[in-house]
Amino acid sequence: MSGIHPFRVLRAKPLWIANGVITGVLALLFTVFYVGANIDPVDHMKNLPVGLVNADKGAAVGGEQVNLGARITESIKKSTASGGKIDWKVMDEKEMKEELGKGKLYGALVVPADFTSATTALTGAATTGVPTRPTLTVLTNQSAGSVGSSLARTATTQAAENASLQVGKELTPQGGTGQAKLPAAARVLLADPAAVAVEDGHPLDSHSGLGLTAFYYALVLVVVGMLSANVISGQVDHALGYTHNDMGPLRLHRPLIRATRVQTLAISSTLMAGLSLLMGTLVMVGAIGLMGMDAAHLPLLWLFSVCAIAVSGIGALTLLAVFGTPGMLVVTLVFIGMAVPTAGATTPLQALPGFYRFLAEFEPLRQITGGIRSILYYDAQADAGLTRGWVMMAVGLTAAALFGFGMTGWYDRKGLHRIPAETEPAKTAAPA
Template identity: 35%
Template sequence: MANPEEGDHATGRRSQARVWLVPAVVVSLLMALLATMYLAYVVDPSKHLHGFPIALVDQDTGDVLGGQPTNVGKQISDALVQQIPSDKIDLRALGINEAQHELSSGNVYGAIVIPSDFTKRLGIFATASVVPGDVSQPIITVYTNPRTGSFSPQVVQTVAGGALARANQTVGERLTETVRTQLQSSGGGQAPELVGLSRLMLAKPIDVVVTPFHPLPAGTGGGLTAFFYTMMVLLAGFTGAMVINGMVDSSLGFAPTEFGPWYVHYPPTPISRLRTLLLKWAIITGTAPVVAAIFMGVAHWLGMPIDRPLVLFLYSTFAIIAVGVTALSIVSALGTAGMLINLILFIVLGLPSSGGTIPIEALPNSVARLADFEPMHQVYLGIRAILYFNADGAAGLSRASWMTLLGLAIGLSLGAIITRYYDRKELHRAPTAAR
């Protein structure tokens, strides 16, 4: 015959384990996921480069060097294509107008531009090494695109700088040999030595100029304001939804309202799950434009430039509503566990895959794939396009708008269908006896 006391002790142990063990395990797993996601994307971005887009513009028309028709620009561009690893860098051969358009839309992170008179200037520079006269080094310009983020210009400079340094050395060796051959021909078979300064000039004849394309104005945090504004919008939707959920449930009597050591537990209100969710949706929808206006007011007060204020206000409001509605639907469907799901969906997985600090093309593939659907990346594309690219749809605003609309539709459908199902099954919000 079973001993009742042993059964009570076993029940007590299970109850104690539920009190302390389950929360400890959940928090530990959540922090493990957070550490993995956050450190994976920031430890070594250059190691994870894949498909990083850089434009290559070769305008050189060529000239005659050493009595031979030559196009050094084409030689350099061909060498760049061979030297720059295609599995890491997407080097796109474009015309100058197309490259400028891609830079203006944020579709490439930088551009290497070889001017039309490059070979001609190289020949003049070679001649100036032995003939007196004014001369300037031939230039190759590397444009960075600071509006695509604070980290991408560093990658462009590293990749382009390393490749062009090798090209500069190769061109210098060939140019030095050409000048020596010409001197030998004019000197009656003897090859006079080049003076030290001439050798130094010819060794690295190309002046590589790195300059930003459409530099960011003051007050943009070096390209970080779009990312932090995105964080504000996501937190407004996510955190706002959690606050609204808790306060509405307390007011309707489904949870106690606590004030320090005191609390009030109102009698439960006879209201369906669907109507409760509709009430919460209405509150977040009404609050969103107020919060969006507050964000813009604070940004203006701090001197942050906003060239398209109406578009920023409308999209921020839209994004806050979409995130808030979806977060409320998840909590309504899953209860307390929904808060954890929301945290993972909108923050833990969203921040490293947003592309706001490190480009998507410099993230591990497992993290980069999250950007296809993660809300924070979609919102970031929209905010960045509005703040830095004159609200250009091609710069990400079109995708952001459609993805935000899709997220809102999913949130509305999920919440309405599940709460309606609960109501039809008479799964009312009432205490359940503990087992």
């Protein structure tokens, strides 16, 4: 045994340098991924999809058919004030409701059927009492993401208010001398004729976390898979006798069972796949049974949950098998560091910088969140994110298998295996 005191290792510069570099880089990367993605979503916003519906039937004014709703929608669509931040999608009410119900719109602006008739009625000299203002309706969609819905609401409300002022400018000259005969309230309203009402375009149940339960549920699945991979990897190594296992003050060690890297990864992946059945079930029990989360399509939700945990776990096991001890840092960055800000559940993808939008194309949390969101909020519609979720999980599992078994097989062929070299048996003293 060495007579050196254990605390003397703190004098070793390599110990400080190595750990300082690793922890420093980790702190910097998490700051960049989390803060950088969300520091200015308004400035980075580009082509946020918002519906624009003109249900106005028009009205005859002075012997001429007028449709103020068409003027408004055309003006908003051609407006460059938004700088390309909003992608106005002109559609009818039915299509708008369908798109809101699939999470493809973050909001909508609806011009009502009586907009022209109600607006032009304000110019009538016979108007008595309190004039009735036409209403432009701004629809929100929290199910598509609270931040995205808020951004859409702000932009759409501003567009509606500007449109009302523009209509007021057009109507004021039409009143001519007759405008002076209008009641004072009508003259005031004529300058800004339309009221703006905000409504929920796709209402959610009360226990839906204002549209965030899908994200947190998906995050649980990914974290459970990732952390389970770390546990399973260590326990398989212990079962094979390659590492010891500390249980409090006790250190347990099993006899060595020689296994190649490929065999070890196969054993770990099989264990992960089997235990995913248990973990997926318990996640549902905890979220729905214990915490009361609103959910539908429970068999499909269970199947998707199990597969999401299995794919996340096997992907993490692959990185641990290929990179070894540093693999846990890689796993943390891939499944948490880069995944959370690019999931599109809090800040919409359209409000992220380009680099983060690129990451979102393949980051697992975004794909899983989309599938869970479809099941929980959009009646499990395939084109609301469910199909993409299944496809990307299949692609991820295939990529993990090819990369993991390809690299560990190469390690084995090159002699970089885990089988220890043969050692001579220890000599023992002969009995007296």
